[in-house]
Amino acid sequence: MSKNYDVIVVGAGHAGCEAAYAAAKLGCRTLLLTINLSTIALMPCNPAIGGPAAKSHLVREIDALGGLMGRIIDNSFLNIRLLNESRGPAVRALRAQADKVLYQSLMTQALESAPNLDVRQGIVTEILVEDGAVQGVKTKHGVEFTAPAVILATGTFLRGVLVVGQLRYPGGRAGEPGVNELSENLESLGIELSRFQSATPPRLHADSVDYEKLTEQPGSPVPLRFSFDSDHDDRPQIPCWYTRTTPKTIEVIRDNLHHSPIQSGSVVGEGPRFCPSIDRKVMRFPDKLDHQVFLEPEGRYTKELYCLGLTTAMPEYVQEEIVRSIPGLEHAKIMRPGYAVEYDYIPPSQMTLSLESRVVSGLFTAGQINGTSGYEEAAAQGIIAGINAAHKVLGKEPVILRRSEAYIGVLVDDLVTKGTTEPYRMMTSRAEYRLLLRVDNADLRLRPLGYKLGLVGEEQFARFNDKRRLINETINWLNVTRVNPTAEVRAKLQELGSGDLKKSVSLADLLQRPELSFADLKFFADCPELPGEVIEQVEISVKYAGYVERQLRQVAEFQRLEDVKIPDNIDYMKIHGLRTEARERLTAVRPVNLGQAARISGVSPADISVLAVVLKDVDKYVSA
């Protein structure tokens, strides 16, 4: 068996899977190495995809580009719901409860059957580097695999430490070993590491829960899917359940706060603010007594229930007390205790926008190793790292998505340009152009790119083109079709609760009225029969036109600075017009264009003006 590859991916979590699949799909001989073949695409925390807005946007973008996550969750969810429906199309979000075992199986199957891709068990302990460039990896068993590009997607395994109460012991996840050698190796290569932590709640036995005291949270009666390629089926959905903490819960936690790792200091490293442990919630919001608790099935063929809202790394006996203070859980049995994990990450300002290390050429990173949190964030980086590692090998330009183009672009740019002081999670509030980056139009934004790259197949793309053509034709038709203020039309409008019509208008004008939908237009013209996804696009395009155009103008203005490229070898220390702080920050981040430079904290508008001038005569300022 050949040990020479084009791309090697280390780690088969959500980042690693997408990375390996993308690289292989682009024609690179790819090796995916994982510590344990049985834990490919494991969901070690919440068994769900989507949820908080922006996570589903990421999944749709991955799917539009040709990635796996959307298709696999569609084929493995236990229930799916639409969130934020009334809050506008830009922020609508999907949340699917995964059958986590099935998700793993389907992902494993997809990878095992992918051409150009070898999946293999092995613990990577060393990156082989020569003259600052990656040559391959070496495993704990002493096997060497060579490749000009390596993608690290090691999750929480680098110098991982598990924490429960005062107890600390090595581990990447419960039941799995951590890896210390690779951290030491990275440091010896000149890569700076830092510590983050994360935690997960206990899992309960489904038969030990009193459902009478819980509120059922059923799946959506309307068919919903993440992937643009998935078909709908009518599989029965399994509900989640809902309850709340009581004053007794708060009392138990308060009485035991000295056991809480975040209080006692037995865990170091910053944790995510958006995923606080129940201990932290009680400490930070002492007046709030009833915190939400969701009980979520982990699979069709397991009795484990995930306890969303009860994240904690308190000692197990305290966890029992906490759980049993909650209505419906008085007799609940814990199957897996909650715990915290502390791990090394690479502060992401050490990488470029293509997710390649600036210290070691050919070394790419994706997922928690870059300081992020979340399966979707990891997968989004994975597909980008996979594409860019392949492009590096193939001698092609890196793919960098713009902030105005995709949440993935916002994600990568935030990481590289701003860095992060806590495990980073995507939120729609992070995007400047939220109305453009909608969950519904991810295919319109990114499918053409996915096709051009070779990740989206001919058939998929043909279907997309049909949809796009129908949307454009329909919008055109709405613009040219006139409605006259006849008595009949005016009566119908009144009946629909819409304002009177004084003069002839286009159908598009009518559709812009907030109270009218596309379906209402059939009263005024012969409407064609159209697929729901086309109607959705048409409605949003027409109704939001004014707002969207405004954001498009802002994007044009924004793009001006983005288009001014900064050469990589510019020497900021030679530019005397820059303030010292700006020189240091620019040298650290090494922005690729003026727009990115302007987003770096510590770089002022005046510094950008100076840079703009310098870039005209940049030869004087580059290092040899």
Place this chain on the structure above:
Amino acid sequence: MTEQTIAAIATAVGEAGIGIVRLSGKEAFDIAEKMFVTKRGDSPKSLPGYSARYGRVVDPYQGRTIDEAILLVMRGPYSYTGEDVVEFQCHGGVVVVQKILETALRLGARMAEPGEFTKRAFLNGRLDLSQAEAVIDVVRSRTEESLAVAVDQLEGSLSKRISAIREQLYDLVVRVEAIIDYPEDDIPELEVDEMAEVIRTVIGELERLIATADQGKVLREGLKAVITGKPNVGKSSLLNRLLDEQRALVTDIPGTTRDTIEEVLNLRGIPLRLIDTAGIRESDDVVERLGVERAVQLWGEADLIIHVMDGSVPLSSEDREILARTRDKLRVVVINKSDLPRVWSLDDLDARDLGEAPVVEISLLEGELTPLVDAVVGLVSKGGIRESTASQAIVTRARHKTALEEAKADLENALETLSMGLPLDLISVGLQGALEHLGEITGETVRENIIDRIFAQFCIGK
């Protein structure tokens, strides 16, 4: 090119004999077309490069003439910046120059960043590469200087009021964003009425702030001063002496009605806008010509009243009445005709009506004006107004005002969106826009703050 057209005052305002407002960018001609009427009647847009026209700068929104001026047209790439450039060369006075600038901004130009003309010139290849470092110094120093002024201006009441407004807006935005980004967390819903009320309150406060900015006071726009007194006490002589003395007659600005005009002069760096001087010159009697009501209204609007009396004739009931009616205003009392024998003394005036107003005895016919100027400057300085270069203040002020107005417009959009029953994702566009415009004044990054505040205020997460 998507370069926005930029505008700025190119001369030191208030001091120079002529004032230049310069525009550069692809819309420069379009804007000139809307705000300049050539004497010849030809269209500014049609002018060949390097031509000049005499004519009037007008405010198309109010249909009024701002000033007579010369329009200079340069077509890119043959211009200083390499872009289409127009310049309005007018009489260099604070009010006029600022008004021209504001009109250009309202017509779509953006306030130029410090050194931006130079920067564009450089970027468009109009400056020699060897000048690069000199340009950097210019950009650097001008930016630092203007930042210093901006920060300076922000210390004090303006900054406090903007902060208070921002806090209200942040509270709303943070709730909106928390609801949007964390749909599964129990964050209280926002009612339409509640949102509308907050937005309306903030709009109201912005309006008050904009109005304050409009009044502008002293250094910014000039002190609104009225010369008043009964007929034949020497009001027109005083005006002419002031104008002669300062040689700083800028222009006539027609007021809201044809009966008032303003003249701007510079009294040791303090710009004075003399109101209703046309009235004084024509009939020498404001009260008689306009009626008491109008006169009282004018006094009410004035920042400073120069009350002229004749010391050589007996006090009249009119003198006493003016003194009584202007009691609560900033005043200088001028007793004219000191070259003639005095027939009354200060003791003859009601001490309560006179209050602490400085009294200057003077002969406008042959005496020095210095004591009067001293009195005015002394009075203004005591009122907490310090000297500074008017041009810097105007530039930063124009920015602030633009930012406040844009914030207000954004909130009005949000309110309209809300009233149309449209969802949060659209409402938030206006709300965030408003916060960002206010952030332009204070120089903070809104986006990060919103996220920090979400986690500080709401117990989010699982």
